Amino acid sequence: MDQGIVKLLPAVRGIAREAGEVILRYYTDTVTAHVKADGSPVTAADNAAEAVILPALHHLTPDIPVISEEQHAAGKSPPGDHGTYWLVDPLDGTKGFIEHTGEFTVNIGLIKDGVPVLGVMYLPVDGDTYAAAGPGTAVYGARARHDVPISCRVVPADGLVVLSSRRHGDRERLDKFLEGKLVKEHRHSSSALKFCLIARGEVDIYPRFGPTCEWDTAAGHAILLAAGGSIETPDGQSLAYGKPRYLNGEFIAYGRK
Structure with a gap:
């Protein structure tokens, strides 16, 4: 386990939470969406969350490039091949956001040599967080509660x-x-x-x-x-x-x- 990566996790969780709080400011009765070139929707909340996450990651890890959905759609991703880089979806599940289903998340992942080595997923409506930075570190944290370890199960005998x-x-x-x-x-x-x-x-x-x-x-x-x-x-x-x-x-x- 890379302790340097593990040490990044609390800060990244805070960044995701801050972006989620910004998203909720736009979670009103009427959400206006625009259609991107790929046919997917984008809202002001997507862009506002990205505007929180990008500078925060650049400050946290100045030497690690960030690839983020809306920035990439605008043709502004850092050029070149990157061995280590951040991948950001500032508002995953935009249709759920528009339809007020609550099923949307803030996603921040760190890639190293083609493998995801750190991940944070924050659910703005529920205040839940999933996070990990290496084998055995996966946790789930509910709002105002302590983290609990999580792990995949063996497939049950009944299917x-x-x-x-x-x-x-x-x-x-x-x-x-x-x-x-x-x-x-x-x-x-x-x-x-x-x-x-x-x-x-x-x-x-x-x-x-x-x-x-x-x-x-x-x-x-x-x-x-x-x-x-x-x-x-x-x-x-x-x-x-x-x-x-x-x-x-x-x-x-x-x-x-």
Whole structure:
């Protein structure tokens, strides 16, 4: 475990919490959204949260570049290949924010040599935090309560609990993937919180057959790894980071296999 990375965790949690507090200022009866070039929505809350996170990370780690969703969409990401870099989704689950479902998060992940080594996910509405900085460090903290360690579970004998996206499902692909597997229950969820539900032992598997970006997965991936889980491509390779345009292909997130 890299103690230097572990020491960053409290500060990053504070940054995510501060961004979440800013987001809630925009969580009013009417939320105005604009559509980006990729067809996804963006709101003033996305940009306001990013405006909190970017300078704070630059101050915390001046030598580590930051790749953030809205900055990247505006063509302002730091150029070049980076061995170590931050990946930020200032408001993951923007549609949930717009629809007032409460299912949205602030995600901050640190990548080192293609692997997520630190992750913080903050839920502004509930005040919950998931965080990790290496194997065995995954924790869940509720508002005004002490952190509790979390870990993935072994698949129960009565079958898998499967998680899929509320909005980006491919039922045909999912059914084919699950053929021959004992499935107890199928749940749906939005935002990157899905990774944390596996990390805390509530769910066993999350197959994703649609496109995502690295900032969508980095924080949750780091937490899941620390809790004993994994994210793999369909051919069984670990999902790696630093890909062209920061785009992920298909993947399956697992608890303990």
